[in-house]
Amino acid sequence: MDRSTLDRRLCRDRPWQRSPRSRRKVVLGRRGAQGPWCRSRHRGCRPCSDHEPRLSPDDARQSRFCDAGTPRARTDAARRRPVRHVRRLHAQLEGFRHRLTKGTVSVVEVQRLTGVFGAEVDVGDVRRLDDGAFAELRSVVCEHEVVVVRGQSLDVTEQVALSRRFGPAGPVPFIEPSPDHPEVIKVLKEASDGAAFNFGGAWHSDFSFQSEPPSFTLLHAIDIPPYGGDTLWASMTAAWKHLSDDRRAELSAITAVHTARDAYSRKMQPLHSGLSGMNIVCDDTANDTEVHPLVVTHPETGRQALFFNRAYVRDLLGVDAVRLQSLLDWLHAHTTDARFTLRHRWSVGDLVIWDNRSTQHYALNDYAGFRRELHRTTVAGTRPTA
Numbered sequence: 001m002d003r004s005t006l007d008r009r010l011c012r013d014r015p016w017q018r019s020p021r022s023r024r025k026v027v028l029g030r031r032g033a034q035g036p037w038c039r040s041r042h043r044g045c046r047p048c049s050d051h052e053p054r055l056s057p058d059d060a061r062q063s064r065f066c067d068a069g070t071p072r073a074r075t076d077a078a079r080r081r082p083v084r085h086v087r088r089l090h091a092q093l094e095g096f097r098h099r100l101t102k103g104t105v106s107v108v109e110v111q112r113l114t115g116v117f118g119a120e121v122d123v124g125d126v127r128r129l130d131d132g133a134f135a136e137l138r139s140v141v142c143e144h145e146v147v148v149v150r151g152q153s154l155d156v157t158e159q160v161a162l163s164r165r166f167g168p169a170g171p172v173p174f175i176e177p178s179p180d181h182p183e184v185i186k187v188l189k190e191a192s193d194g195a196a197f198n199f200g201g202a203w204h205s206d207f208s209f210q211s212e213p214p215s216f217t218l219l220h221a222i223d224i225p226p227y228g229g230d231t232l233w234a235s236m237t238a239a240w241k242h243l244s245d246d247r248r249a250e251l252s253a254i255t256a257v258h259t260a261r262d263a264y265s266r267k268m269q270p271l272h273s274g275l276s277g278m279n280i281v282c283d284d285t286a287n288d289t290e291v292h293p294l295v296v297t298h299p300e301t302g303r304q305a306l307f308f309n310r311a312y313v314r315d316l317l318g319v320d321a322v323r324l325q326s327l328l329d330w331l332h333a334h335t336t337d338a339r340f341t342l343r344h345r346w347s348v349g350d351l352v353i354w355d356n357r358s359t360q361h362y363a364l365n366d367y368a369g370f371r372r373e374l375h376r377t378t379v380a381g382t383r384p385t386a
Contacts, residue, residue, distance in 0.1 A: 110140055117235040117359075118342040119144035126351065127158055134165055141216065142300045146233045146342060146354040153349060154220055156181045156375060163218050163377035166353075170214045170380035173207070174264040174286070176279035178375075185376040187219070188277035191369055196274030198365030202263075203234070203336055204311035205360045206378055209258040209290050214356045215381035219374050221350040228367030231344050236305040237358045238340040240295065252386070254294040256308060257315035260286040277373075291317065293386040298357055305358040307384055308335055335360065346374075357381065 110119045121140060123129060126149060129137065141147045154162065160183050163169065169183040178184040187199050206214050219231075243251070262268070264286035272280035294316065296307040310332045319327055344352060354361065356378075 110144070112144070113146075113148070114342045116238045116340060116342075117144055118146045118148075118233065120148040120150070123149060126152055126162055127154070138166060141353050141355055142298070145235055145237065145359050146344075146352065148344060149351040149353070150347065151349045152220065152351040154351065154375075156184045159218065159220055159375055159377055160184060163216075163379060166216045166218075167379040167381075170207070170212075170378045171210070172378065173210075174260070174280055174282060176281065183377055186278065187363075187372075187374045187376050189275055189367075189372050190277045191371045193274060193276055195365075195368045197271050198363055199275060199278060199280075200231075200361070200363035201365045202311045203332070203360050203362045204263075204309045205307070206356050208292070208307070208309060208356075209260045209288070209312045211290055212383050213292075213381050214378040216379040217354055217356055218377045218379075219352050219354075220376075221346045221348055221374050223371050223373040224346045224348050225367035225370030225372050228364060228370070229346060229372045230364050230366075231346070231352070231361055232341050232364070233344075233354060233359050233361045234336050234341045235359055236307065236335060236340075237298075237303050239335045239337070240304050240306050242339070243334075248295075251306070252293075252295045253318060255291050255317040256294045256313045257289050257291055257317065258312045259289045259314050260312060262314070263311055289314075292384045295386060296357070296384040297386060298355075299382060299385075303358070306331070306335055307357075308332075309360040336362075357384070 110121050112119050119140060121137065123133065123137060126137075137147075156178060160169075160181060163183065172183075172185060175185050178186055189196065189198060206217050240248070264280070264282045266282050266284060266286075268286075269280075269282040272278070272282065292307055294306065294308060295304055297304055308331050310328075313328070313331075316324060316327060344350075
């Protein structure tokens with residue numbers, strides 16, 4: 001009996017196994033390895049082991065039917081869930097997920113770090129991201145504000161190349177960069193520096209006193225103490241969302257005055273001199289001021305956020321002198337509330353990318369006697385707008 005005759009007989013007496021549309025057989029399964037199988041499989045069909053196949057041994061190996069016409073037991077490979085079901089399952093899993101395409105990796109998950117903001121992303125080697133994957137990564141940074149990428153082995157040249165994909169480098173005042181790479185700052189505290197001032201040791205947004213503050217910052221961990229030296233971030237988007245309508249209306253009418261005078265003016269030089277591994281040059285340009293709206297709109301996401309930090313904001317235009325200090329204190333307490341913060345414990349190879357337009361951060365100084373080195377690059381931004 002030829003194969004086509006057998007197929008017709010198998011489906012003739014079992015209409016539920018015939019295609020409701022064409023009533024013709026189709027071939028499914030692995031290429032060249034499976035026999036005929038009807039479009040509609042009846043739930044009553046069971047694997048059968050009581051009958052021998054009627055076909056020749058060669059044909060029997062390819063047939064899914066026994067002598068009685070019942071589907072034979074499926075192989076382990078055939079029992080595997082179809083890819084579309086796996087994708088559907090991934091989409092239903094807890095957490096926020098993104099699909100990134102890069103080199104040899106096709107699907108990457110993004111795991112949230114807190115219920116408010118921050119995420120950890122596994123993208124493999126960031127040096128191998130193609131344009132599509134990088135665009136997704138940039139979108140993730142804007143969405144989650146702070147993104148941790150672990151296990152990166154970037155030299156300074158490679159970090160500069162990655163940073164430039166986000167945009168051109170922004171100007172870096174007061175801090176002497178790496179001699180061979182003017183776009184890189186080595187954030188370094190030697191073990192011999194003891195309890196000296198910690199660079200970045202106050203709540204701040206990088207260079208908010210500039211007319212066009214940085215958009216992104218990339219920080220790569222090179223040498224990390226056995227404990228301490230964590231960095232905290234606060235979401236200014238979340239801080240804005242948790243305000244009442246009346247408070248929002250009040251703050252939206254205020255312009256903040258930013259200055260670096262209490263961080264980099266000449267009187268601060270002795271403080272920075274305690275860091276033997278960094279050359280910070282304080283001068284009178286730190287007394288210059290720049291004004292920005294207290295409430296800004298993110299140029300890429302369209303979300304509103306408070307643009308405030310205690311290190312550089314020294315005045316609020318439109319607020320009388322009696323209320324000024326109390327409002328500054330309240331803004332600091334509110335924007336750094338624990339509800340809006342995340343804390344990262346560094347490991348060697350960690351790369352953290354954050355959005356300066358909607359966050360502020362703070363480096364802890366609790367690792368006296370140990371060395372801590374990170375390499376920082378900043379990306380030029382645009383003037384903040386309401």
